Every structure is written in C-alpha cells, then in structure tokens.
Amino acid sequence: MTTTLPLLPARPPADDDLPAGAREHLTTTPFGLYVHVPFCATRCGYCDFNTYTSDELGPGANRAEYAGTAIAELSRAARVLGPDLPTVSTVFVGGGTPTLLPAEDLAAVLAAVRELFPVAADVEVTTEANPESVTPASLATLRAAGFTRLSLGMQSAAEHVLAVLDRRHTPGRAAQAAREAAAAGFEHVNLDLIYGTPGETDADWAASLDAVLAAPVDHVSAYALIVEDGTRLARRITRGELPMPDDDVLADRYVQADTTLRGAGFDWYEVSNWSRGDAARCRHNELYWANANWWGIGPGAHSHVGGVRWWNVKHPAAHAGRLAAGESPLADREVLDDADRALETVMLGLRLRDGLPLTALSAAGRLRAADAVARGLLDPAAHDAGRAVLTDRGRLLADAVVRDLTD
Numbered sequence: 001m002t003t004t005l006p007l008l009p010a011r012p013p014a015d016d017d018l019p020a021g022a023r024e025h026l027t028t029t030p031f032g033l034y035v036h037v038p039f040c041a042t043r044c045g046y047c048d049f050n051t052y053t054s055d056e057l058g059p060g061a062n063r064a065e066y067a068g069t070a071i072a073e074l075s076r077a078a079r080v081l082g083p084d085l086p087t088v089s090t091v092f093v094g095g096g097t098p099t100l101l102p103a104e105d106l107a108a109v110l111a112a113v114r115e116l117f118p119v120a121a122d123v124e125v126t127t128e129a130n131p132e133s134v135t136p137a138s139l140a141t142l143r144a145a146g147f148t149r150l151s152l153g154m155q156s157a158a159e160h161v162l163a164v165l166d167r168r169h170t171p172g173r174a175a176q177a178a179r180e181a182a183a184a185g186f187e188h189v190n191l192d193l194i195y196g197t198p199g200e201t202d203a204d205w206a207a208s209l210d211a212v213l214a215a216p217v218d219h220v221s222a223y224a225l226i227v228e229d230g231t232r233l234a235r236r237i238t239r240g241e242l243p244m245p246d247d248d249v250l251a252d253r254y255v256q257a258d259t260t261l262r263g264a265g266f267d268w269y270e271v272s273n274w275s276r277g278d279a280a281r282c283r284h285n286e287l288y289w290a291n292a293n294w295w296g297i298g299p300g301a302h303s304h305v306g307g308v309r310w311w312n313v314k315h316p317a318a319h320a321g322r323l324a325a326g327e328s329p330l331a332d333r334e335v336l337d338d339a340d341r342a343l344e345t346v347m348l349g350l351r352l353r354d355g356l357p358l359t360a361l362s363a364a365g366r367l368r369a370a371d372a373v374a375r376g377l378l379d380p381a382a383h384d385a386g387r388a389v390l391t392d393r394g395r396l397l398a399d400a401v402v403r404d405l406t407d
C-alpha cells in the first residue's frame, strides 16, 4: 500500500510519494540502511564530507539530540516502505565520526532499527570510527548492542603524514583500536588507508601496510588521496605550500599495497578494497555496488529504492526541523531511466573483481572492451568467457577504463 501525503506546491516530491514501480521488488531485493552522523571533533584538511565541528547546530541537530532525530527518520522510513517491509540485511553508520556520539546513542539507533524493521539473522552492522574516539568500554557497548563490524580511519602510520592530513591520532593508535575491537568480540575489523599524501615516501607507505598487517583486521580499504575543491588541502596546494599528488607515485603505491596485501592473504574484491576471504567483504558496500535498495538516514544522506534516487537536505538543522514538523527531509530526487541504470551497472560492476557480463555494455562499449583486452586492461580469458574483468594493469586505470566503456 502506497501512503501519499498532500504536498506543498513549492516543495519537491516527498520521500513518501514513492512511485508504485519502485516497490515492485522491494521485499526480494537486498535492503540496507545507512545512518549518517554529521559530527567531527575537527575537520581534516582533505575532507569534504557533510560533517560539522560545532555542537551548536540547532534543535534536534546537536549531538545530544541527534540519535532521536535519526530514530524519527527511521520510523518515517518504515512507515513509507510498509506495510510489507524489506528485511534489513546491512546497517552502516558512517560519518563524520559516529563514535563522537555516546555508544549508548548508537545502540539506541540500532535498537530502533530492530523495532521498526524485520532484520536478517546474519545482519552486518558496521560503524565507522576514528581511532581516538573509541575505548575498550565503548567498543564493548557497541558489540553488546549488535554491531558486528568496525571500520577505523587509520590513513597512515607515519606521524608526518598524519600531520599533513590533520589527523588527531598518534601513529600506533589505529592498530591498538583494532586490537581493542577484536578483544571486544567484533567479527570484522577494517582499517582505511590513504596513499599519496604530499611528503609520504615509499618507506612510509610500506610501514603503514606493515602496521595494518600486524593488526587483527580482515579488511583494508586503501584510497588515493583526492584533492577535493574547496578544502584546506586544495588551498595549500594552490598556494604552493604542498605539491599535488603525483599520478605515477599513486600507481606505484597501489601496486605496493596490492602486492603486500596479497602476500599476506588478502585479495581485492573491489578496486580499493581487500578482504581476507569472501566472508570478510563489506556486504553493505556490495549492496551499493549491486545497485540494490537502501535508505539513507541523516542530513545529506542518499537513498535508492527501485530506480528512484533521492537525497536529504544537507544541513543538520534543516534536516531535524523537517522531521520535527512531520515533513519529509528530502531535498530532491531523480527517477533513473533504463539508460541511467545500465550506465550505473557498468560503472559500479567494472570495479569489482568479478567484473560484469559483456552483455551489460552497449554495442560501442563491447567494441571498446575488445580494444581494452588488446591494451592489457581487460582479462582475455574472462573476455572469451563473456565478461569484462579488469587486469592488474586495468585496475590502475580503472576510472579511465570505465569512462572508455561507457562513453
């Protein structure tokens, strides 16, 4: 049953005005919940995520009230999607720094998910965390509440690199936090790394990888440093205080990461993600990459249900105000047509270890795929078997291959 509320004329469509077609496969498509926590103690100079350092953001948007606001949006989501609700297979609490909230607040959000939605017995529940913002006690509370996976932003083990990135933790703290998470009983622990930071040497990167491997983790995400417009990092580079990350260095660092991680029993399953065995993959991210369904809770959060994509108003005060008034927090939405969906399938699927069937490509894309095989970017045996799968060299140029095959 679709619930429809009257809309104010000047407003974009609300989240509860879901087109009937979007619900068609609702209960048979994997479904995840993302909960955005838009707070950080300080802003890192490279980061352009929707996060705020002030705790004076307005009613419902301050840290102490935020869990209540997130729960209000969760009950709205359950009302809009009901009465035949999809079973939640993954929950991902991200940020920002979710662990700036008391662990009890994150536990309350998860308890609300369980009250409002059917939840799979093997649900994966991740929270992101900054290494300095967890303690053995907070981790024990999160684990007891049902969190199964911890994703820590380590970025580097080199003190001078952490300083350029404006990180607050000391070099050994991320691995220590991973040990604390393992001791608290977390099933899966991930460390995020960034490579290519100005001033980082090959030896720094090797030391960061070694520090990861010495920690009890079964998942690693390694990202090339992206210089985002409007960040302090971008301004420092423009002023000539720091050099721009060099593409050749980035490629070398990627190869170094892949070689080291593979040597230690990790394997890539998406261009920037490695796991120790398939059971350690992040199922929530896999749900995004498979274009399944998810509802994003929180300011600026994006959702996708059955080809309808929408995103919430960006500022926490506007988001909380809408919910307090019983209104949709949606900023805008788009309905994807078949061509959009086909394009997304290729863009996401090509970055996966399994690649995608050649039939997912356009006729022009299939011709270019043959050319990419000749250039060593796509695997010839997989191509013969009807799939587009990146080679090791292709992974280094993944963005370019995606552009080439989708143009």
Ligand SMILES: C[S@@+](CC[C@H](N)C(=O)[O-])C[C@H]1O[C@@H](n2cnc3c(N)ncnc32)[C@H](O)[C@@H]1O
Residues within 6 Å of the ligand: 046, 047, 048, 049, 094, 095, 096, 097, 128, 129, 130, 131, 152, 153, 154, 155, 192, 193, 194, 223, 224, 225, 226, 227, 228
């Ligand atoms: C948005 S953060 C949230 C997690 C947590 N606040 C933290 O930073 O540890 C998730 C990850 O995105 C990555 N990230 C953020 N901005 C980036 C950038 N400009 N370039 C590369 N990676 C970035 C970092 O590795 C970070 O751990």
Ligand code: SF4
Residues within 6 Å of the ligand: 039, 040, 042, 043, 044, 047, 048, 049, 051, 095, 096, 097, 130, 153
């Ligand atoms: S702690 Fe994480 S989310 Fe916060 S500013 Fe730094 S990178 Fe961004």
